Amino acid sequence: MILTDYYKFEKTALKAKLRMDCTASTKSYQEFEGLRATKTTMATAKRDETKTGSLVIYYGDVPDTFGGNVHRKADKAITKDKNLSSVFVPDPESGLAYGDFKGTGDALLFIFQNLNTIDGRIQEGGIIEVFVARGKSKDRIPLYNLLSDGELDEEIQTLRKQAQKE
Numbered sequence: 001m002i003l004t005d006y007y008k009f010e011k012t013a014l015k016a017k018l019r020m021d022c023t024a025s026t027k028s029y030q031e032f033e034g035l036r037a038t039k040t041t042m043a044t045a046k047r048d049e050t051k052t053g054s055l056v057i058y059y060g061d062v063p064d065t066f067g068g069n070v071h072r073k074a075d076k077a078i079t080k081d082k083n084l085s086s087v088f089v090p091d092p093e094s095g096l097a098y099g100d101f102k103g104t105g106d107a108l109l110f111i112f113q114n115l116n117t118i119d120g121r122i123q124e125g126g127i128i129e130v131f132v133a134r135g136k137s138k139d140r141i142p143l144y145n146l147l148s149d150g151e152l153d154e155e156i157q158t159l160r161k162q163a164q165k166e
Helices: 137-148 153-162
Strands: 005-010 019-025 056-060 076-079 083-087 096-100 107-113 127-133
Touching (some): 107 137, 127 137
Antiparallel strands (some): 005 127, 019 056, 076 083, 083 096
């Protein structure tokens, strides 16, 4: 199998514009597992609650502060206190994208569902599925092509079945 891990993020936060909460995963990728909340943060007038053990990321535009020597600027970014992955979207109509987890050799493939943004806010019902291919960051574009052509559908279904609800 090329794909090794799976994380499903959904827009459930009511106050945060770009926050996506993990609702299902294989709980097997240490880079994401190390980002889980270590304590509960209570909700305030401007902030959503975060429970101990929950996993939250933010999906949005690439901040101007992101540097690096890249051939092509990313379309979007996944962050959590720092950049986790740039997200490249070759065909915005496809709902598919690719990237890699910063500081690793791992490729990430993304499937978007109902990911609509109005006035800079991700709308309720938006979903980002993240599939990890460990050690394949140099192959992320060929992997994206396999994803686009449906060649990874069986692996995707296998990982979705292995995922535990959060």
